[in-house]
Amino acid sequence: MPQDTFDLVIAANRLPVDRVREGGRSVWRRSPGGLVTAMESVMSGRDGAWIGWSGVPGKAPAAFEQGGMSLHPVALSAEEVRDYYEGFSNASLWPLYHDVIVPPTFRRRWQSAYDGVNRRFAETAAGLAAKNATVWVHDYQLQQVPQLLRELRPDLRIGWFNHIPFPPVELFMQLPARDAMLRGLLGADFLGFQRRTDAQNFLRACRQLLVDDDISVKADVVHAPDGHECRAAAVPISIDTAGMAELAETSGVQERAAEIRKQLGNPEHLLLGIDRLDYTKGIRHRLKALEEMYREGTLDPTETKFIQVATPSRERLDAYQHIKSEVEQTVGRINGEHAIFGAPPVTYLHRSFPREEMAAMFVAADVMLVTPLRDGMNLVAKEYVAAHDHSGALVLSEFTGAANELKQSYLCNPHDIARTKRTITRAIEASPEERARRMRAMHRQVQRHDVQHWAERFLSNLAAAPRQP
Structure with a gap:
């Protein structure tokens, strides 16, 4: 049985496991995704608990142990899944935080559900945290948890990390719940962001939108009237570099x-x-570039093949159904025009794959195309680099957090189809010596700045944050 309280509590929207059927029985299996990959090694060997939704509406399962972690499910009703998760989190916040690529929708019912679920997470964390424990809250779905948790347990050290971009104040101010969202985050001692720009956007939002709250912003610290201080800084997330490199060599x-x-x-x-099948990932723009290259003869469909893995995501939302339909139509058009006797130039795979298969695809690929329109980091780019130390080429969008670190990639603006095509051509035609030089430099970067380095930086920043007198 899991123990009663813990010195480290992780709060995230989802548990790091999914319930699946195997051999006629229901079992828990490790979830795919960047957060789980990053936090798995962080939690290893620590006296910690992870709280999150199990992925199934209704009564929460009992707490259980899995992979050396104590997991504590939080219940969500079907209505809360619709309003808190699909509604406020993914139809209001997600598009707003990703530069309004798709217009956000705001409904008061969604915001009310978000408030209620955040309170439930805060109460669960408060009950599991030992005295003076550390609680690490994750991502945009739980932005009100820090303040709610501080009200319940002022003894705790509270941190929050944003895995997605934080928008400029000109976009953020559209959010009807903007003041409550900022106050919720200010309950933390330390806020971590993927890029310095994201941290600065948050600080500017506090300075401009909380003018009636008698707060002050000095450098990277927000000072509240009660003496509480909240620091915001960039702590870019990374991957288990050694683990991926070792797997790739098996x-x-x-x-x-x-x-x-x-x-x-x-x-x-x-x-x-x-990619996840998401409108922020630039899959349509990428396919448009490749379609033109095949049509123009820049790429020979018999000699240059493309694999696109699109992991299913939020498929009940209209915007995701639309992107799925557009991607499938484009792939069908490319293959219809250029396939030769059962040998299509594009292989489209709309499903999830185990880590070993992903590693094999990384090793097999000569060129990795990571071209989101907006992305907080993009750990797939780092995983590809980890799987290669002297070969391969990475075409990377300028609008990812990874572009700040992987400077030897072939950077592109995915909105500019013509330049993206030229960038892809450069990556394909680069000499083995140029590819090796670029990849070795990026490989050193992800080796030095791996997930353990990220976690240690975040937790040391949190531990160093001043406490309320």
């Missing part, structure tokens, strides 16, 4: 990578994209 992954290339006809060039 004989099983190497053999599978060779098999993937063989199944595709051993093309001269193999391009790869791996």
Whole structure:
């Protein structure tokens, strides 16, 4: 049985596991995704608990142990899934925080559900945290938890990390709940963001929108009238670099990578994209560029193949159904025009894959295309680099947090299709020496700044934050 209280409590929207059917029985399996990958090694060996939704509406399962972690499910009703998660989190906050690529929708019922769920998370964390414990809250779904938790347990050290961008104040001020959202975050001792720009956007929002709250912002610290101080700074997330590098070198992954290339006809060039099926990921722009390159003859469909993995995401929302339909139509058009006797230039895979298969695809690919329109970090780019130390090429959007660190990638503006095409061509045609030089530099970067480095930086910043007198 899980213990009663813990020195470290992680609060995230989802648990790091999913309930699946195997051999006629229901079991918990590790979830895909950047947060789980990043936090798995952070939690290893620590006296910690993870609270989150199980992914199924209704009564929460009892607490349980999995992979050395104590997991504590939080219940969400079907209505709360609709209003808190699909509504306020993903139809209001997500598009607003991603530069309004899709217009956000605001409904008071959604905001009310968000408030209620955030309070439930705060109460659960308060009950699990030992005296003077550290609580690390994650992401945009739980922005009110820090203040609610501080009201319940002022003895706690509270941190929050934003995995997505934080928008400029000119966009953020559209949010009807903007003041409550800022006050909720200011309950933390330390706020971590992916980029310095994101932290600055938050500080500007506090300075401009909380003018009636008698707060002051000095450098990177927000000072509240009661003496509480909240610091905001960039602490970019990373990956388990050593784990991915070791996995990529195993004989099983190497053999599978060779098999993937063989199944595709051993093309001269193999391009790869791996994304959640989300309108922020730039999949349509990427396919548009490739479609034109095949049509113009820049790419030979018999010699240059492209694999696009699109992991299912939020498929009940209209915007996601629309992007799914557009991507499928574009892939069908490209293959209809350029396939030769069952050998399509684009292989489209709309499903999740285990980590070993992802590693094999990384190893197999000559060029990785990571071209989001907006992304807080993008850990797939770092995973591809970790799987290569002297080969491969990374085409990377300027609008990712990863672009600030992986400066030897082939940077592109995915909105500029013509320049994106030229960038892809440069990456494909680069000499082995140029690719090796670029990849080695990026590999050193992700080796030095891995997930453990990220966690230690965040937790040391949190521990150093001044406490309320």
